[in-house]
Amino acid sequence: MRLDCLGSGNAFSFGRYWSGFLLDRHILLDCPPQTLPHLFQLGVPSEEIDLMLLSHAHSDHIGGVDLFLLDAVYRTWPRRTRPLAVGGPPGIYDRLREVIGESERLPPRDDTRITWFEGGDGASFEWAGATVECFEVEHDPALTSLGFRVHAGGSVVAYSGDTRPCAAVERLAEGADLLVLECGVGTYHFDWPDVLALRSRLPASTEIVVTHYPDEGADAVRGVPGVRLAEDFGMYEA
């Protein structure tokens, strides 16, 4: 699988874009505000996106959904040859409705143009040649946050979303070829020593790509085998 980084920062890392990734040029791992222009820069038409996986309802992860749908509904629906699906934690549709309001650019939940997969820990579904498993991770207690494990083309990419160290991340990482791991630093996030501790527990066959990180402290993982710091527009393979 090919992974393109749409952004490697968190809500407070000015200078890098908000964290998000593009998997095999058709699956979005979160939809930060800059998603649409960065897809254009990568030469990926937005109508090529088959699946959008939203880890949780914080703005740095869903801030681009409104603009993506605006583009979809008013420009690209006629060109779409495949339907769009959105996966996320329970309540993600209602949260997007709150953000977007009553505009038609968020179609009704039963509109056939978008299929919604809302599920908690243990949920899984198949879409566009990929199998997605959902893991409930520990982040903001006010909402449900998911990590995703995506199986496609014989490889496994795990995506932590935002989380502090917890058992679910260990389950999520199990057998993954590549783990995209957040390091937001703070109460509800991984910190640099947590990244190193997890690295020491995972097999060498699982590569870690750190995202959603501040610049401060990043030297702690530079040069560590099996750990890479995501860079905006960086490309990774699993």
Ligand SMILES: [Zn+2]
């Ligand atoms: Zn975040």
Ligand SMILES: [Zn+2]
């Ligand atoms: Zn968050």
